[in-house]
Amino acid sequence: MLWYFRQDLSQIIRGTVKAIARANYKARTFRMALGIVLGTIPILFFGLLIKLLVPDYDHSPLRSLVAIALASIGMSLLLGLAEFIGSRKRGFPQLSVLDGMLMGLAQTLALIPGVSRSGSTLTAGLFLGLERATAARFSFLLGIPAITLAGIVELKGALQSGLEGAGLLPLMAGILSAAVFSYLAIAWLLRYLQTQNTWVFVWYRLGFGIVILGAIATGLLNNL
Numbered sequence: 001m002l003w004y005f006r007q008d009l010s011q012i013i014r015g016t017v018k019a020i021a022r023a024n025y026k027a028r029t030f031r032m033a034l035g036i037v038l039g040t041i042p043i044l045f046f047g048l049l050i051k052l053l054v055p056d057y058d059h060s061p062l063r064s065l066v067a068i069a070l071a072s073i074g075m076s077l078l079l080g081l082a083e084f085i086g087s088r089k090r091g092f093p094q095l096s097v098l099d100g101m102l103m104g105l106a107q108t109l110a111l112i113p114g115v116s117r118s119g120s121t122l123t124a125g126l127f128l129g130l131e132r133a134t135a136a137r138f139s140f141l142l143g144i145p146a147i148t149l150a151g152i153v154e155l156k157g158a159l160q161s162g163l164e165g166a167g168l169l170p171l172m173a174g175i176l177s178a179a180v181f182s183y184l185a186i187a188w189l190l191r192y193l194q195t196q197n198t199w200v201f202v203w204y205r206l207g208f209g210i211v212i213l214g215a216i217a218t219g220l221l222n223n224l
Helices: 002-021 028-053 065-085 097-111 117-127 132-160 165-195 199-217
Strands: none
Touching: 002 028, 002 132, 028 097, 028 132, 065 117, 065 199, 097 117, 097 132, 117 132, 132 165
16 A cells, blocks of 8 residues: 555656646646645644744643643544544545645644644544545645654754764664654555544544543653
8 A cells, every 4th residue: 555655646746847847737736736735834834833932842731741641532532523424535536735735734733742643634634525545645645744844853953962973873773763664654554544444543542541641640640
């Protein structure tokens, strides 16, 4: 199933270049690329806003264990609702610019700890009536610009902080490891969603949030 992801990316890039060269702005690949670009703007905007207005965001209440648990529970309920009411009638060829923009808005929820980027966009895709596998495929495509830019910013910050020489080796190893295992995870998820629903993820996130809240309530964990 990962072959679809590579093919999607290749087709969008080549198709967009051809569409621009021919001024064919109604081409499906161009509209899809435009949806990805417009869908990336919200998370960049709000991410920059947080950096400017909340310099100590890493230690804010939004990053507490209670907040993470509540976000996980909230997203599990939204995904369950999307799974229950989503029509799942639209495939990859029916994707529109509006889909990219709306899923891009959902992607901004990933700035809240406890909300996964892929989970929020997949949920939005199901609400929009996309097939499960189509929502997942477009979610990964939508995440490429945001994840790449975030990686560049973090690398720049690491270099500016004086990380060099031997210190760069663990960083590069981590980036390579993340790329490889993300690649494998995408392959598994795309194959899984071809034939299965998302309820296992709903119950997992719901259970995770409840366990964290229970551990805090009983004193097993501190709400750091």
